[in-house]
Amino acid sequence: MGMNRKTKKAGIVLLVLLLAVGVLAACGNTNNAGNGKGAGATADPTTAATDAPKEKVTLRILGENNVEEFPAGTDVNNNVIINELRERTGYDIQWELLPKDPEVARQKLNVLMASGDTPDLIIMNDKAVFGNFVQQGLLTPLNDLLESDGPDIKGTLSEDQWKSASFDDQIFAVRTVNFSSAINGLLARKDLLAAAGVGEIKTQEEFYQALKALKAKDPSIIPYAANLAQGLTSLDAIASMFYPPVDYVQQDGKVVYTPLLPAAKEFLAFANKLYAEGLIDPEAIVSKSENLKEKLVSGQAAMSTLGWYEEPSISKALAEKKPGAEMVFMAPPVGDNGAAGFSRNSTTAKYFMIPKASKHAREAVQFLNSVANDEIINMISFGINGTHYETKDGKIAALPEQENIRYRVYYNMFDTVELGLQRLEQKGFAPYFEAVDKTAKYENVVNLVPPVELVDKTNQELIDLRNEYFLKIITGALPLSAYDEYVAKFKQLGGEAVIEALNAAYNGT
Amino acid sequence: MNTKLQSKGETAFSITNYILLLLVILICLIPVVNLVAKSFSDEASILAGDVFLWPINFNVDAYDVVLNSQRFLVSFQNSIIITVTGTILNVLLTIFTGYALSRSRLRGAKAIMMLYVFTMLFSAGIIPTYLIIKELGLLNSLWALILPSLVSPFNMIIVRLYFYGIPDSLEESAKMDGAGNLRILFQIMIPLAYPVIATIALFCAVEYWNSYFDALMYINDSGRLPLQVFLREMLMSVSDATSNIDMLSSADVPQEAIRGATVVAATLPIVIVYPFLQRFFVKGMVLGAVKG
Numbered sequence: 001m002g003m004n005r006k007t008k009k010a011g012i013v014l015l016v017l018l019l020a021v022g023v024l025a026a027c028g029n030t031n032n033a034g035n036g037k038g039a040g041a042t043a044d045p046t047t048a049a050t051d052a053p054k055e056k057v058t059l060r061i062l063g064e065n066n067v068e069e070f071p072a073g074t075d076v077n078n079n080v081i082i083n084e085l086r087e088r089t090g091y092d093i094q095w096e097l098l099p100k101d102p103e104v105a106r107q108k109l110n111v112l113m114a115s116g117d118t119p120d121l122i123i124m125n126d127k128a129v130f131g132n133f134v135q136q137g138l139l140t141p142l143n144d145l146l147e148s149d150g151p152d153i154k155g156t157l158s159e160d161q162w163k164s165a166s167f168d169d170q171i172f173a174v175r176t177v178n179f180s181s182a183i184n185g186l187l188a189r190k191d192l193l194a195a196a197g198v199g200e201i202k203t204q205e206e207f208y209q210a211l212k213a214l215k216a217k218d219p220s221i222i223p224y225a226a227n228l229a230q231g232l233t234s235l236d237a238i239a240s241m242f243y244p245p246v247d248y249v250q251q252d253g254k255v256v257y258t259p260l261l262p263a264a265k266e267f268l269a270f271a272n273k274l275y276a277e278g279l280i281d282p283e284a285i286v287s288k289s290e291n292l293k294e295k296l297v298s299g300q301a302a303m304s305t306l307g308w309y310e311e312p313s314i315s316k317a318l319a320e321k322k323p324g325a326e327m328v329f330m331a332p333p334v335g336d337n338g339a340a341g342f343s344r345n346s347t348t349a350k351y352f353m354i355p356k357a358s359k360h361a362r363e364a365v366q367f368l369n370s371v372a373n374d375e376i377i378n379m380i381s382f383g384i385n386g387t388h389y390e391t392k393d394g395k396i397a398a399l400p401e402q403e404n405i406r407y408r409v410y411y412n413m414f415d416t417v418e419l420g421l422q423r424l425e426q427k428g429f430a431p432y433f434e435a436v437d438k439t440a441k442y443e444n445v446v447n448l449v450p451p452v453e454l455v456d457k458t459n460q461e462l463i464d465l466r467n468e469y470f471l472k473i474i475t476g477a478l479p480l481s482a483y484d485e486y487v488a489k490f491k492q493l494g495g496e497a498v499i500e501a502l503n504a505a506y507n508g509t
Numbered sequence: 510m511n512t513k514l515q516s517k518g519e520t521a522f523s524i525t526n527y528i529l530l531l532l533v534i535l536i537c538l539i540p541v542v543n544l545v546a547k548s549f550s551d552e553a554s555i556l557a558g559d560v561f562l563w564p565i566n567f568n569v570d571a572y573d574v575v576l577n578s579q580r581f582l583v584s585f586q587n588s589i590i591i592t593v594t595g596t597i598l599n600v601l602l603t604i605f606t607g608y609a610l611s612r613s614r615l616r617g618a619k620a621i622m623m624l625y626v627f628t629m630l631f632s633a634g635i636i637p638t639y640l641i642i643k644e645l646g647l648l649n650s651l652w653a654l655i656l657p658s659l660v661s662p663f664n665m666i667i668v669r670l671y672f673y674g675i676p677d678s679l680e681e682s683a684k685m686d687g688a689g690n691l692r693i694l695f696q697i698m699i700p701l702a703y704p705v706i707a708t709i710a711l712f713c714a715v716e717y718w719n720s721y722f723d724a725l726m727y728i729n730d731s732g733r734l735p736l737q738v739f740l741r742e743m744l745m746s747v748s749d750a751t752s753n754i755d756m757l758s759s760a761d762v763p764q765e766a767i768r769g770a771t772v773v774a775a776t777l778p779i780v781i782v783y784p785f786l787q788r789f790f791v792k793g794m795v796l797g798a799v800k801g
Contacts, residue, residue, distance in 0.1 A: 069579065069580055072579045101745070297557040
């Protein structure tokens with residue numbers, strides 16, 4: 001009997017749940033109906049054909065996800081800035097963000113492109129994606145559209161920007177700038193160097209003596225730490241004394257692969273000497289960037305090559321852990337052969353691409369044209385004059401309200417280097433950036449030329465091969481003579497053809 | 510009592526066993542404890558690598574940030590909606606299907622079964638699936654995460670086999686007492702199947718709670734993304750973020766303490782609820798055993 005009542009109860013509970021689920025499902029359906037309507041409106045062909053749209057055309061923009069958190073009640077499609085943008089341009093723009101996870105982002109992009117359900121405008125910073133789409137014929141050629149609807153856009157494009165987005169005499173993307181040209185610098189503990197009696201470090205010999213002095217002063221200190229488990233970048237400060245620390249560099253109009261330069265062998269000999277004498281962290285080979293940071297913050301390490309954006313958090317933590325410690329980006333020493341300078345990113349980084357499947361290619365160009373002016377660029381950078389900022393002596397001063405509009409995502413449209421630097425200053429990062437900006441010198445040729453299929457295919461293999469041999473030679477697992485073996489393998493992988501292809505692309509032949 | 514029954518060798522074996530297993534438990538626990546300790550520590554100590562199992566400079570700032578984060582709360586809510594709705598619907602439909610297919614009087618049961626098994630072996634691939642979701646108007650809806658996997662053939666087969674083991678005579682006697690099909694299912698079959706229901710409910714709940722890839726594929730609106738997506742974004746390291754569109758965002762990567770706090774805050778509710786669920790499972794199993 002008791003059992004019976006229990007089962008009855010269970011039955012009733014289940015039925016109630018069923019009903020509840022039914023109600024939920026009904027709610028969901030109305031939602032979906034709403035969505036469906038929205039999608040229908042987008043595809044409405046009557047609005048697509050008109051030149052100057054009377055009704056607002058919905059433009060779907062897909063961008064990378066570099067947003068800060070939106071304040072409560074707002075999101076990427078509902079906030080002061082995007083509403084102002086819609087009003088000023090006359091387009092109902094709907095922003096979609098790619099996942100932050102790069103692997104999923106790539107898949108989602110591919111699915112969107114393959115399904116035909118593409119956005120009208122894709123804004124990305126990724127040359128590989130652009131190359132891939134162009135080679136597959138997924139993008140709208142823009143020459144005619146720019147001619148007819150994009151006079152202001154054309155005004156912003158330099159010859160280099162035009163060239164690097166072209167393929168078979170057609171331009172497939174509008175490119176624009178990004179302020180972050182410099183990345184890495186030589187980070188050093190000023191106080192430790194001073195305590196070891198080291199003055200200014202200007203030459204290779206002085207650098208070597210400085211590392212030795214640091215170790216002599218306190219054997220527990222790691223003179224130069226690195227995260228070699230993640231590549232060779234953290235040795236850039238040392239490599240830059242021998243050759244430009246980028247893969248492909250142009251010398252007298254010819255593209256050169258730096259690991260093949262005679263100086264590369266000298267670099268290996270020198271780095272091997274440092275490693276053997278314990279001046280480079282013996283644990284570097286298994287260190288990742290977290291370990292490297294740990295060593296710097298805990299005061300165990302005196303020097304390394306790091307990105308400027310890593311420095312604020314390291315300095316802050318170091319100041320708490322080791323009062324009196326002073327970490328600075330210092331000018332890197334000049335090599336015996338006069339080599340100096342770090343890598344430099346091209347400020348032209350972004351691609352605005354219009355997928356072939358978009359029904360609003362013309363409107364997308366018109367929209368871009370309407371945002372390619374200082375007034376709009378200013379607005380997306382700093383907000384609305386009077387509300388979010390005020391102009392004092394020709395400089396922009398943030399008002400407290402600006403805290404609420406730091407979503408950052410709209411900077412991904414047209415931008416200028418100056419505005420980028422101003423934003424950096426407002427966040428307090430300018431000193432770090434400026435310190436490394438001074439020493440950033442060499443641009444990788446791969447970033448200057450249009451996508452070359454052979455390069456995209458082979459380059460990673462070449463990088464892996466170089467890393468493997470260089471690391472083994474530096475740590476002494478292979479003798480210096482293995483360098484010749486490396487060169488032979490490089491040729492085997494077709495490295496020379498890659499250099500040739502880049503040369504041809506760079507010189508426009 | 511027991512010790513007397515054991516030989517010396519057996520006792521030694523037990524002790525070694527305990528020690529080894531305890532070690533394994535400790536090894537599993539250390540990363541968790543480390544994370545909890547980090548979430549209560551100050552940033553400088555974490556970056557310096559000082560925090561191991563005990564917080565240094567104890568503070569709850571990180572939790573203050575996480576629990577006041579709009580996105581955390583919204584994502585959490587979404588995950589709960591998906592998990593609860595999804596599990597209930599999934600379990601119900603799996604039972605319905607499994608029960609129906611387990612009865613020999615259903616004509617064409619074998620053919621239907623083949624269709625289910627077919628989907629276990631072959632899938633249409635990601636692009637056609639995306640298109641279907643899109644055409645059904647499910648893009649940007651939480652239903653896109655619930656509906657496509659509503660009946661998992663694997664779970665359904667487990668349930669079907671379980672019902673298969675219940676003799677037909679039980680059903681016949683209920684019928685003689687005047688019970689209809691629904692009554693038989695809800696009042697006789699389902700109570701008998703508690704253990705298997707508990708098992709598949711757990712499978713489903715875990716699967717829904719872990720929705721990640723689908724969510725990123727089908728949902729653009731950040732207000733509808735589940736917790737796992739939020740977690741992954743929090744845990745992105747600087748090296749991941751530098752592939753991003755500007756370096757400014759790299760300088761803004763969340764602090765270690767906040768990452769730790771997010772993981773703890775996201776996991777804690779499940780950890781708290783689990784023992785209660787566990788008890789329910791055990792009870793269900795006993796109930797089934799006695800009756801069967």
